[in-house]
Amino acid sequence: MVRIAYTLIAWITLALATAGPATAQVTPQAQVKMMGRGVNILGYDPIWRDPAQARFRLEHLARIKKAGFDTVRVNLHAFEHMDAKNRIEPAWLALLDRVVFAALAQKLTIILDEHNFSTCGEKADACKPRLMAFWRQISRHYKDADDGVVFEILNEPNGQLSAAVWNRWLVEALAIIRQTNPTRNVVIGPVFWNNIDYLNALDLPKADRHIIATVHYYLPMEFTHQGAPWFSGGSRTGVTWGTPAERSSMKKDFALVQRWAKAHDRPILLGEFGAYDKSDMASRVAYTAAAAREAEALGWAWTYWQFDGDFIVFDMKTDNWVKPIHDALVPGN
Ligand code: BGC
Numbered sequence: 001m002v003r004i005a006y007t008l009i010a011w012i013t014l015a016l017a018t019a020g021p022a023t024a025q026v027t028p029q030a031q032v033k034m035m036g037r038g039v040n041i042l043g044y045d046p047i048w049r050d051p052a053q054a055r056f057r058l059e060h061l062a063r064i065k066k067a068g069f070d071t072v073r074v075n076l077h078a079f080e081h082m083d084a085k086n087r088i089e090p091a092w093l094a095l096l097d098r099v100v101f102a103a104l105a106q107k108l109t110i111i112l113d114e115h116n117f118s119t120c121g122e123k124a125d126a127c128k129p130r131l132m133a134f135w136r137q138i139s140r141h142y143k144d145a146d147d148g149v150v151f152e153i154l155n156e157p158n159g160q161l162s163a164a165v166w167n168r169w170l171v172e173a174l175a176i177i178r179q180t181n182p183t184r185n186v187v188i189g190p191v192f193w194n195n196i197d198y199l200n201a202l203d204l205p206k207a208d209r210h211i212i213a214t215v216h217y218y219l220p221m222e223f224t225h226q227g228a229p230w231f232s233g234g235s236r237t238g239v240t241w242g243t244p245a246e247r248s249s250m251k252k253d254f255a256l257v258q259r260w261a262k263a264h265d266r267p268i269l270l271g272e273f274g275a276y277d278k279s280d281m282a283s284r285v286a287y288t289a290a291a292a293r294e295a296e297a298l299g300w301a302w303t304y305w306q307f308d309g310d311f312i313v314f315d316m317k318t319d320n321w322v323k324p325i326h327d328a329l330v331p332g333n
Helices: 002-018 028-035 059-066 090-105 117-122 124-141 163-180 196-201 244-264 281-297 323-329
Strands: 037-041 071-076 109-114 149-152 186-188 211-217 268-273 301-304
Touching: 028 109, 028 211, 028 268, 028 301, 037 059, 037 109, 059 090, 071 090, 071 301, 090 109, 109 124, 109 268, 117 124, 124 149, 124 163, 163 186, 163 196, 196 211, 196 244, 211 244, 244 268, 244 281, 268 281, 281 301, 281 323
Parallel strands: 037 071, 037 301, 071 109, 109 149, 149 186, 186 211, 211 268, 268 301
Antiparallel strands: none
16 A cells, blocks of 8 residues: 555656656767755665665755755665666655656755775676666656756676776666657766776766766875775875865866876766865865865766765754765855
């Protein structure tokens, strides 16, 4: 019964979300311009297992918009919600519909980012059929959705996903998506966790002009991931950031990405950046503001890592923005 109700609500919300003029063809350059400033959401929220346990509420989308953001990148651990035949759970998809509809209603661009990157890096054979089945179903489901819905094939390909493997997979995934979404913009990044140094190994199909290239930037890791239990070099804390040399190193790194973007005529989304909460606030603010402003100066869109959980820009406990980080991202809002 609950499932039927969910499905019905999802159907209605999706119908409303996709009502209106047929989708126009948005160039990836125009899409990136509209994306502007954004934030990663919902990646590690219990909402997906049990909506009653949700930290994130749909009202947060209005607060995100009001706080000066134009985009949300939704980090989807979808594999946990697919059955043995790789069918997506209807209740999970219904919840996703509600998020998509609520984001579009706020005039936010919404990036659907498949985020099972650890599974895919460790067990590529097991990942591949799931990932392709995910995109077959999601593409079909959102084929008439507003242009504000953007797909991202896989967050941070790594491990067993060498450049050679990933370059083959992305062509296959794109072919699946293009069957139903010939001109929807799709976000794709290089291997080694979307590392800037691997852009040159990324082989995007030249004929497909609806691709946005993405990179993640956390350099130097010793600063951004200090105290992070999942980073092997994270045990040393007290690492600061902001010297002229550090700033110029960031600019040089971004310039390298920009050269690649110009050479390949692909616009850029800086899909993740930020510094873990264990760093000192002054350094986090300096780093966050420097990365955001430099990305903007180069004409990129960006989505900060992340809304809540860790690297937080929003404190669920006080139900308010972490002001210094928010100010660093969106000055004067
Ligand atoms: C991962 C997070 C991690 C972040 C920074 C993201 O792609 O999903 O688990 O906290 O990168 O390391």
